[in-house]
Amino acid sequence: MQSPQVNMDMQMAWRNVWRNPRRTWLTVGAICFACMVLIFMLSFQFGSYETMINSSVKINTGHLQVQAAGYFDKKNMRRVINDPKPVMQMISAIKQVEAMTVRANTFSLVSSEDRTYGAMIVGIDPAHEPEVSTLKQLIRKGEFLPEKTGSDRALIGSLLARNLKVVIGDELTILGQGKDGSVAASIVTICGIFKSGIDGFDRNTLHIPIKTFQAVYFMDAAVHEIVINANSLHDVAAVKKEIINGLKNIPEGKKLVVMDWDELVPGLTQAIRIDLISGIIFWFLLVLVVAFSILNTFLMAIFERTREFGVMMAIGTTPQRLVKLLLYESNFMTIVGVGLGIIIGCGITGLFQVYGIDMSGASEMLKQYGISGRIYPRLSLITAFAGPVLVWIITIAVAFYPAMKIKKLQPIEAMTHV
Amino acid sequence: MPIVEVKGVDKVYHQGDTAVHALDNIHLSMDAGSFAAIAGPSGSGKTTLLNMIGGLDLPDHGDVIVDGRHFSEMNQSQLAQLRLNRIGFVFQAYNLIPVLSAVENVEYVMLLQGVEKAERRDRAMAMLDEVGLTEKYDNRPAELSGGQQQRVAVARAIVSNPAIVLADEPTANLDSKTGEGLLRIMAEMNERRNVTFIFSTHDKMVMDYAHRLVLLRDGMIDDDRSK
Numbered sequence: 324m325q326s327p328q329v330n331m332d333m334q335m336a337w338r339n340v341w342r343n344p345r346r347t348w349l350t351v352g353a354i355c356f357a358c359m360v361l362i363f364m365l366s367f368q369f370g371s372y373e374t375m376i377n378s379s380v381k382i383n384t385g386h387l388q389v390q391a392a393g394y395f396d397k398k399n400m401r402r403v404i405n406d407p408k409p410v411m412q413m414i415s416a417i418k419q420v421e422a423m424t425v426r427a428n429t430f431s432l433v434s435s436e437d438r439t440y441g442a443m444i445v446g447i448d449p450a451h452e453p454e455v456s457t458l459k460q461l462i463r464k465g466e467f468l469p470e471k472t473g474s475d476r477a478l479i480g481s482l483l484a485r486n487l488k489v490v491i492g493d494e495l496t497i498l499g500q501g502k503d504g505s506v507a508a509s510i511v512t513i514c515g516i517f518k519s520g521i522d523g524f525d526r527n528t529l530h531i532p533i534k535t536f537q538a539v540y541f542m543d544a545a546v547h548e549i550v551i552n553a554n555s556l557h558d559v560a561a562v563k564k565e566i567i568n569g570l571k572n573i574p575e576g577k578k579l580v581v582m583d584w585d586e587l588v589p590g591l592t593q594a595i596r597i598d599l600i601s602g603i604i605f606w607f608l609l610v611l612v613v614a615f616s617i618l619n620t621f622l623m624a625i626f627e628r629t630r631e632f633g634v635m636m637a638i639g640t641t642p643q644r645l646v647k648l649l650l651y652e653s654n655f656m657t658i659v660g661v662g663l664g665i666i667i668g669c670g671i672t673g674l675f676q677v678y679g680i681d682m683s684g685a686s687e688m689l690k691q692y693g694i695s696g697r698i699y700p701r702l703s704l705i706t707a708f709a710g711p712v713l714v715w716i717i718t719i720a721v722a723f724y725p726a727m728k729i730k731k732l733q734p735i736e737a738m739t740h741v
Numbered sequence: 742m743p744i745v746e747v748k749g750v751d752k753v754y755h756q757g758d759t760a761v762h763a764l765d766n767i768h769l770s771m772d773a774g775s776f777a778a779i780a781g782p783s784g785s786g787k788t789t790l791l792n793m794i795g796g797l798d799l800p801d802h803g804d805v806i807v808d809g810r811h812f813s814e815m816n817q818s819q820l821a822q823l824r825l826n827r828i829g830f831v832f833q834a835y836n837l838i839p840v841l842s843a844v845e846n847v848e849y850v851m852l853l854q855g856v857e858k859a860e861r862r863d864r865a866m867a868m869l870d871e872v873g874l875t876e877k878y879d880n881r882p883a884e885l886s887g888g889q890q891q892r893v894a895v896a897r898a899i900v901s902n903p904a905i906v907l908a909d910e911p912t913a914n915l916d917s918k919t920g921e922g923l924l925r926i927m928a929e930m931n932e933r934r935n936v937t938f939i940f941s942t943h944d945k946m947v948m949d950y951a952h953r954l955v956l957l958r959d960g961m962i963d964d965d966r967s968k
Contacts, residue, residue, distance in 0.1 A: 331845070331852055338840035634836040637797055638897070639825025639853045641818070735797045738832075 336651030358664020361710025431499030446536025633737025653722030778951035829898030888919035
């Protein structure tokens with residue numbers, strides 16, 4: 324049970340807070356604004372990271388890939404998964420796996436009637452690729468690859484199509500090197516043109532059915548990648564662990580590695596890190612401004628109330644009790660500001676979480692990560708409370724300085740203070 | 742037995758290079774139940790002497806003994822405890838706590854002493870009744886006249902049952918009628934409760950009410966007479 328003394332001290336502190344309502348509201352407003360901004364910024368950043376990661380992995384890498392050891396670094400087409408079937412069977416038994424598909428990649432020359440360009444030829448499984456990536460949804464002209472085995476159809480990136488001056492129905496000649504070192508050549512017909520918004524992807528990529536790829540490049544049943552999507556980003560680590568364990572029981576497993584999106588798209592992680600660091604710097608600057616506002620309020624309060632403190636000390640109030648009183652006052656202001664900030668900040672962020680923020684005019688950097696539509700801030704316990712708790716800690720720490728000045732006051736000097 | 746003893750007290754203030762002798766070898770003794778005034782012109786040292794007796798300021802030389810406690814042997818914390826439990830203060834500018842009501846201001850000292858809430862509220866109300874502020878329990882200082890505020894200050898000084906009450910020019914901001922009313926209340930308290938009152942003043946009416954008058958001049962006792 325609280326002692327009656329604490330109650331009266333708190334009552335005094337609360338009344339003191341409202342002695343100068345305008346100044347209190349200004350300080351509370353600054354704290355509230357900082358919390359609102361922090362909640363929104365943090366939610367927006369986390370939401371955009373998730374959008375960036377999901378957009379990027381769904382266009383290209385997937386959450387996880389199984390590859391032959393060393394393939395990721397050198398892209399040597401002979402480093403293959405010779406028999407993907409047992410690996411896929413093992414993976415399909417993992418409950419957090421949402422979907423998977425196979426891919427094969429190589430670099431070849433692609434020629435139209437007028438021009439020749441180098442391009443990454445990607446063999447995909449038309450039946451399962453749409454379950455893993457958004458490639459099918461990115462088709463802007465024509466249609467996706469037909470599911471029938473060994474079709475000679477191809478999907479081409481919009482920038483590559485423009486460079487080669489080709490349209491739907493045009494033929495392209497592919498010329499490269501097969502897995503066995505012999506010349507690989509084929510003619511494919513463009514059935515669809517895709518546009519992801521990621522220039523590098525749209526400029527360099529040509530997709531053909533995996534069976535066609537395997538036949539043209541003498542791959543037999545081999546593939547370069549098994550691309551896996553987990554149910555959510557949070558499941559990735561667990562799925563990776565299970566696949567690593569599962570590979571130990573497969574004969575070819577020792578030659579295979581499992582990579583997650585973080586390893587597959589290191590640029591994305593770096594971009595997120597840089598953004599997060601710049602965000603943190605911004606938050607600290609914001610909190611610093613609020614801290615100075617609090618400091619100013621309390622220094623003014625002490626200056627204005629020095630005589631009063633002197634009288635209180637004269638009649639027997641200890642300096643410690645006055646320090647406690649001031650700390651109550653700073654806590655009350657901070658609690659009101661932080662409370663309002665959390666309520667308003669969560670309300671505004673919640674609205675944007677439902678309706679999203681239009682990023683159609685997004686910068687080139689965002690486009691590189693597939694963000695060209697709407698970003699939805701992601702409100703969570705962390706985003707709702709991390710910023711306000713930081714504000715609370717810093718404002719209380721700042722309030723200590725003026726409160727400690729009280730300890731040095733002598734009653735007689737304080738009472739004669741002008 | 743004296744409740745207050747001042748023994749050979751000196752106090753020098755420095756204003757730049759100039760040393761001002763606020764008190765010069767003061768010897769003074771007051772018995773319990775005194776109703777005394779320390780008077781003198783401005784700068785004579787009466788407020789300084791009152792602050793010394795109240796333990797708010799310490800002498801450069803000499804000692805002050807209140808209720809048998811030697812200030813020279815006490816630290817700041819012990820002095821604060823002594824002020825809380827044995828000394829009541831009434832200031833010229835009332836100096837009530839502005840965010841507390843009249844009854845809460847009177848309660849506050851008892852709160853510091855650790856008196857239970859119910860008891861402190863009863864005693865505070867009874868004390869306000871004694872000084873004639875029955876209708877003003879819940880008024881804040883800003884809602885009270887100067888005389889009413891000073892009566893609350895007197896109630897606050899008395900309520901903790903102190904050995905002495907020190908009043909620094911208590912009537913200076915009051916008109917003569919209000920000032921006399923306040924003095925009458927303090928005189929009654931002195932008689933009824935045997936509380937020692939020591940005033941610093943240059944108000945003739947206070948000097949007339951006092952049973953003993955100590956006159957200071959240039960930091961020294963010029964005259965000391967009982968009536």
